Amino acid sequence: IMQRVATETNTFSAADFVGLASALILLVVLLIAPWFVNAGDSVTGFGLLSASESLVPIQTSAPPLLVIAGGLGGLVALWGVFDVRARRISRNGALVAGLLGLFYYGIFLFENSLSTVDAVGGFIGIGFWIGLLASIGLMSQVFLPRPHLPLVRPYDWRNYLTITRTDLFSVFFILVGGWVLLAAPATIDGTTTTFLSFDPQGNQGILVATLSYSMVVGVLYVLSGVIGLAPVAAFKRWRSWLLLLSGILIIPTVLIIAAAGTRTNIVVMTQESLRLATPIVIGALAGIWCERAGVVNIAIEGMMLTGAAFGFVSYVLVLQATPTMNVQNAQLIGVVVAVLAGGVMATLHAWLSITFRTDQIVSGTVINIMAIGLTSFIRREVLVSADAARGTLSPVAIPGLSKIPLVGEIFFNGKPIFYGMFILLIVTHVILYYTRWGLRTRAVGENPHAADTLGINVIRNRWINVIIAGLIAGLAGAWFSLETTGSFDDQMTAGRGFIALAAMIFGKWTPIGAFGGGLLFGFSDALGQRF
Template sequence: MTATEVSTAPVPGAVTTTRASLRTPIVLAVLGVVALVFFGLLGSAGSTTTFGVSAGTDFVTIDPVEIPSKAGAIVLAVLALALAAWSFVMARAGRTVPVWLVAVFGVLWVLAFLTWAVADKSTSLVSLMQGSLLLAVPLAFGALGGLLNERAGVVNIAIEGQLLTGAFGAAVLASVTGNAYVGLVAAPVFALIIGSMLALFTVKYHVNQIIVGVVLNVFAVGLTSFLFSSVLKENASQLNSPPRLEVLPIPLLSQIPVIGPVLFRQTVIVYLLYIAVAVITVALFRTRWGLRVRAVGEYPQAADTVGISVERTRWSNVLLGAAVAGLGGAFFTIGSVGAFGEEMTAGKGYIALAAMILGRWSPIGALTAALLFGFADKLQQVLGVLETPIPNQFMLMLPYVVTIFAVAGLVGRVRGPAAAGEPYEKG
């Protein structure tokens, strides 16, 4: 089978807009005006904001940066509005709005927000970015698992359940063996419980994929909650006291100022995320296997005609996606908290699903979206500690508000795999 036999969706690489669609420029312009008015013009005059940009182990130690809060926010907001205006010009000319423009706009907007919110206080940008990456890990693994499923035509609403069972398995096996790496291996195996049930009901018996996913999430919550209360609580020291993964700094790279501590002073699960994104990207878009998977997700009838087994492809992708999502579940126990708790995933599976959609069913896009949501989660923690003027209730809502606005404002109408959610019966 060659690339010309079945038409598949192109690799998402840019936020595309046309002369008739100004969604992205309008969103950027509105956000820019909000930044200028609320963070800049209405900011407190005479205040200063301090940003830490270096860690103690860097090759070169950079002193904290102090900037005037109001003037700094105004300058950053004006630069963001300039990018929004540029996006309008590009859209009116029928050109694409590149991803880098949206990313730079986002960085400027966030810096303007931080300059206003942290007025007369200080915060470490390195710590903020490092925490954002960590919180993005389960979201990214969940999104990768979801896109592996949907690229083959199976909608995976059960990411939440796969994260939860993966977290449970990692905690128990790591506690029993006293080895966090055993827990890391166990997590995808336990997630396969949910993955195999999803494949059985959706691929073999053609049950509605959305309903099955929701039911499996409820099943995973009920099962793990029962085992937690009846088994783990009574034997916490033996079954729910897992060791945590140790930080493995990469020599030299981890000492690069700013990016070193963020990217290269992490645990093995973060490095596995880097590898997973690279491998899945190449496999999906640069190999014969990936072409067959995307063919099944776009037009299973045509794939079947040229000899591709639709059922086998969907089975294998659903199981593979569950295993990948299970790795994200391991983060909650052996990568972060250090113990399993009831419903500890707290809806992260649904945010991972939103990250997959925002990332346009692309591994790199999914990772970028997961980083956005991870940053929102970390930001609400940091601002809560600093006692900023933002109400605490709003800060708790921030990750979910960002999810809604990102998907609704920046994605809009986007086409996923054409056959996703559609059962296929041969003949």
């Protein structure tokens, strides 16, 4: 605020001073109030401390402070709304004060187990109006015109129809945060804890107060969403960071709430999430290779299913033909065949959609349907009559790295295709953004006519990228039959190819984004299996 005063205006109004002072006062209250509350009764609902005893257990101090702070924030927010001389700087101070005021009142409102309610009962009625005033202040800031928009008509209703990705995420976190703040006190007991262990044996870890953590995260989500929507230029640099932090906290928050009252192992959950995300991430990378070249590939499911079937069939037939062969070598041969099988299906897709210019959606659908019938026929004719032994690829511990605490157990004790996911992720990212081929691929996908004018062979580029995508999808199929189950069943991919497409779109057609989307789906699967 002082910087804006020095650069944008020559005066400092009373609203500016009160907004700044109240914000600082509320921050001080935020820091000191928990030390004057009995931890056993109030801190659980307050959501800031979790201990068995406070340093100074004075039960009658914090609730009045909370209500007074909320009232101060609400009044200053209201002042900032109706001050006809208020500039942008005044609204900034009012917004900060209003946010903190609503935050404090919300904490007091949701604490139904306070042993000091009788001592501050007179403040509850005032608290309602405090929250109302603070809400008015906040909503006025949300619906003011955005200063960064070109306002041809300063208060034209069309300015409010501009919706960005940040707006969508902000609304999402406001809804989720509000739901958490409303549901957590009603469904989670104040004494409930979650034990998160960080070693494979589950002996060491931290104890999290579930209700306290839920309230803090709920407030953070609402705060992040409101700041993301607020048309205040001072918050622009914080929006992305707060929304990113809120997104990162989704997985641990879901895990802590799901495991409320029990214990869970973070190492095991992370291992399972990465393991179950492997085919999704690899399938998403296959989709990126295709769609970056301008070819829609919904046939990832069929390519994965074909790779799973032919890879396992070749493994069984190789063992029958050469009984003395090492099982691991036979499985690796099966992986190679699975990769090639995916490439064959991709060649068919390229032939139909590129050479003959068949509708790419229709071509992909044909391959998916054909893969279901072909693999079912192969299973009945070959695997049912063959003595198919169950066996999966063995884990490979990376020497030295596998001994690193936590990290080694999660990342360096996996199976071959698990490692292949990370290798493909790095290779795809490097090729796509740091090589001539990647530049040409992106040019072909974005504007094939301009690329052709430049001299790039568009047809050749698309053919090669689609075949590479099929090889990658075949590797994802081998994960099902050769690395996980040691068998093949009809439609065993269970729609993972379509989930891979969703992860690719969720990740904005980038390798790193696709990995994040795949990890989110993998965590969902692991959570469903665990709880």
